[in-house]
Amino acid sequence: MPVTIIRRLLQSLLVLFVMSLLVFAGVYAIGNPVDILVSPQADQAEIARATAALGLDRPLAAQYWVFLRQAAAGDLGRSFAFNVPAIQLILERMPATLELAIAAMLIAVVLGIPLGLWAGLAPDSIAGRTIMTGSILGFSLPTFWVGLMLIMVFSVWLGWLPSSGRGPTLELLGVPVSFLSREGLAHLLLPAANLALFKLALVIRLTRAGTREALLQDYVRYARAKGLSETRVVGVHVLKNILIPVVTVVGLEFGSLIAFAVVTESVFSWPGMGKLLIESINMLDRPVIVAYLCIVVTLFTVINLAVDLAYSLLDPRVRLSDAAT
Amino acid sequence: MTREQAPLHPFRRIASDFAESRIALAGLALLGLIMAVALLAPLISPQNPYDLAQLDILDSRLPPLAQSDGGKTYWLGTDDQGRDMLSGIFYGLRISVAVGVASTLAALAIGLGFGLLAAYFGGWVDTLVMRIVDIQLSFPSILIALILLALLGQGLDKIIVALVAVQWAYYARTVRGAALVERRKEYMEAAAGLALSHARIVFRHLLPNCLPPLIVVATVQVAAAIALEATLSFLGLGLPITEPSLGLLIANGYTYMLSGKYWISFYPGVALLATIVSINLVADQLRDVLNPRLQK
Numbered sequence: 140m141p142v143t144i145i146r147r148l149l150q151s152l153l154v155l156f157v158m159s160l161l162v163f164a165g166v167y168a169i170g171n172p173v174d175i176l177v178s179p180q181a182d183q184a185e186i187a188r189a190t191a192a193l194g195l196d197r198p199l200a201a202q203y204w205v206f207l208r209q210a211a212a213g214d215l216g217r218s219f220a221f222n223v224p225a226i227q228l229i230l231e232r233m234p235a236t237l238e239l240a241i242a243a244m245l246i247a248v249v250l251g252i253p254l255g256l257w258a259g260l261a262p263d264s265i266a267g268r269t270i271m272t273g274s275i276l277g278f279s280l281p282t283f284w285v286g287l288m289l290i291m292v293f294s295v296w297l298g299w300l301p302s303s304g305r306g307p308t309l310e311l312l313g314v315p316v317s318f319l320s321r322e323g324l325a326h327l328l329l330p331a332a333n334l335a336l337f338k339l340a341l342v343i344r345l346t347r348a349g350t351r352e353a354l355l356q357d358y359v360r361y362a363r364a365k366g367l368s369e370t371r372v373v374g375v376h377v378l379k380n381i382l383i384p385v386v387t388v389v390g391l392e393f394g395s396l397i398a399f400a401v402v403t404e405s406v407f408s409w410p411g412m413g414k415l416l417i418e419s420i421n422m423l424d425r426p427v428i429v430a431y432l433c434i435v436v437t438l439f440t441v442i443n444l445a446v447d448l449a450y451s452l453l454d455p456r457v458r459l460s461d462a463a464t
Numbered sequence: 465m466t467r468e469q470a471p472l473h474p475f476r477r478i479a480s481d482f483a484e485s486r487i488a489l490a491g492l493a494l495l496g497l498i499m500a501v502a503l504l505a506p507l508i509s510p511q512n513p514y515d516l517a518q519l520d521i522l523d524s525r526l527p528p529l530a531q532s533d534g535g536k537t538y539w540l541g542t543d544d545q546g547r548d549m550l551s552g553i554f555y556g557l558r559i560s561v562a563v564g565v566a567s568t569l570a571a572l573a574i575g576l577g578f579g580l581l582a583a584y585f586g587g588w589v590d591t592l593v594m595r596i597v598d599i600q601l602s603f604p605s606i607l608i609a610l611i612l613l614a615l616l617g618q619g620l621d622k623i624i625v626a627l628v629a630v631q632w633a634y635y636a637r638t639v640r641g642a643a644l645v646e647r648r649k650e651y652m653e654a655a656a657g658l659a660l661s662h663a664r665i666v667f668r669h670l671l672p673n674c675l676p677p678l679i680v681v682a683t684v685q686v687a688a689a690i691a692l693e694a695t696l697s698f699l700g701l702g703l704p705i706t707e708p709s710l711g712l713l714i715a716n717g718y719t720y721m722l723s724g725k726y727w728i729s730f731y732p733g734v735a736l737l738a739t740i741v742s743i744n745l746v747a748d749q750l751r752d753v754l755n756p757r758l759q760k
Contacts, residue, residue: 150595150599153599154599161611161615162615164615275741275744278744279687279737279740279741279744280740281691281694281695281733281736281737281740283694283698283699283711284694284714284729284733284736287714287717287718287721287733288730288733290721290722291721291726294722295721295722295723295724295726302722394604395604395607398603398604398606398607398610399604399606401606401610401699402606402695402699405698405699406718416610416614417699417701420613420614421700432614435607436603436607436611439602439603439607443602
């Protein structure tokens with residue numbers, strides 16, 4: 140077990156190292172930042188001075204070392220566009236993205252598990268088939284286009300829900316959130332539903348497959364033979380056993396919700412990290428791009444590591460297969 | 465299966481098994497139609513949407529079925545430049561499909577190479593390649609594509625590079641899995657016993673037997689690549705405005721949707737959806753037909 144942990148830790152460190160190399164190569168080594176920073180009328184001496192001041196005359200390895208040291212200290216440069224530390228800009232936008240991702244996950248689970256159960260209990264009924272067709276659509280529909288259609292139907296035609304922004308935010312433990320006010324909730328609903336769609340389809344499929352498998356098991360047959368009510372058989376015996384894989388996958392997929400929030404945030408002008416990334420790419424605001432990539436990749440590496448470790452602690456079979464390879 | 469029992473050529477068997485599902489056949493027909501439209505777009509489009517001489521700015525943002533002054537009908541309406549949406553969609557489909565297929569083929573070649581290498585030689589080559597694959601697949605595809613496009617910039621070549629980088633790992637993993645199973649079979653031992661060269665064993669014996677699962681993954685991946693390209697183009701990170709794929713057409717209509725002009729975004733989206741769904745339907749049936757465990 141300690142070997143697994145050490146190996147996974149080393150692997151995570153390697154990922155972060157490779158990512159830092161990529162970011163360094165892409166942002167610092169390709170193209171010359173001096174061209175952007177110095178005025179076009181500058182002469183050779185001025186350019187040389189600026190280059191020296193930025194440390195760009197030193198060998199690449201030395202520059203990379205400086206970049207790493209500053210990054211480790213949380214200094215990823217100042218945003219060209221806003222002239223504040225890039226990392227601060229990202230962290231300010233993070234609560235909005237997290238709120239959106241959590242809301243989407245809640246929708247996917249709260250709707251997905253009952254629908255999946257229904258489809259699993261009655262796979263050949265009209266309802267069961269409709270749910271499964273819907274989940275295939277959920278996989279095939281391009282997220283951004285669904286977002287546009289949601290805006291068209293609910294904002295433009297029906298006028299029920301706002302189409303953009305976060306609405307008024309209230310402070311919860313010092314973090315601004317939307318869901319506490321009625322208006323904020325109305326702003327949250329469409330983007331969260333849009334982001335949830337893909338995960339909803341996934342949860343439905345997982346729950347349905349798990350239900351169908353569980354119904355064939357001996358313990359369900361015995362529970363029925365004991366004369367338990369159908370509600371109890373499904374609610375306790377089936378549901379409890381299918382929740383394990385569903386919860387695991389939901390945990391794993393949370394990171395990808397943050398990545399896919401880029402699309403939903405752009406469609407609904409939701410002021411999160413993803414929208415900031417797209418704006419920064421369009422404005423060539425390199426420090427912000429670097430900060431986003433560093434934070435999100437680190438976040439991902441930590442989530443993956445935590446899930447892997449928790450899994451190998453909880454499920455002995457994972458450890459066995461790991462020892463075999 | 466012995467030879468007496470199976471006189472059918474494998475392709476005929478696959479074709480007849482495939483035809484058993486009506487919905488898969490419908491998907492195949494739709495896919496055929498889409499491919500034909502994409503290939504023949506310049507011949508069948510009512511106008512060339514990128515020939516400025518054919519556009520009339522007075523016809524801009526007309527609703528579907530509107531008539532132009534010249535008596536032409538715009539079946540799906542026009543966009544902000546007076547472009548016929550139907551023609552725009554035909555051309556957009558052509559670009560989307562081309563990018564999807566090209567990137568899939570390139571990724572297939574790369575993934576196939578690394579996957580076969582890993583399975584055939586094993587040892588540290590295998591460990592190295594599969595670790596990279598594992599790590600890459602633990603990140604969502606859109607994040608990888610975003611990182612690459614943020615670093616590389618925009619353009620047709622760059623988006624293909626990004627799509628290839630996203631996809632290759634799926635093929636490497638699939639082909640390695642298939643090749644590891646095949647490698648233990650007797651015909652491989654026979655080939656090795658005949659002292660055939662590595663290249664001949666890999667390409668003439670191992671590769672053809674690994675193809676069925678690869679075909680399924682490649683089909684699904686074409687749909688995924690088309691969807692990802694559309695998403696990236698919608699975000700303004702994909703194709704330049706001179707090569708308008710379906711994603712760009714949809715992005716273009718975004719501004720006008722809030723004033724109720726739905727058709728500029730709606731119809732390109734329907735075309736995109738039809739493409740993805742038809743490919744997925746075909747892939748689903750192919751998976752069943754090519755799976756040896758399900759064969760009768």
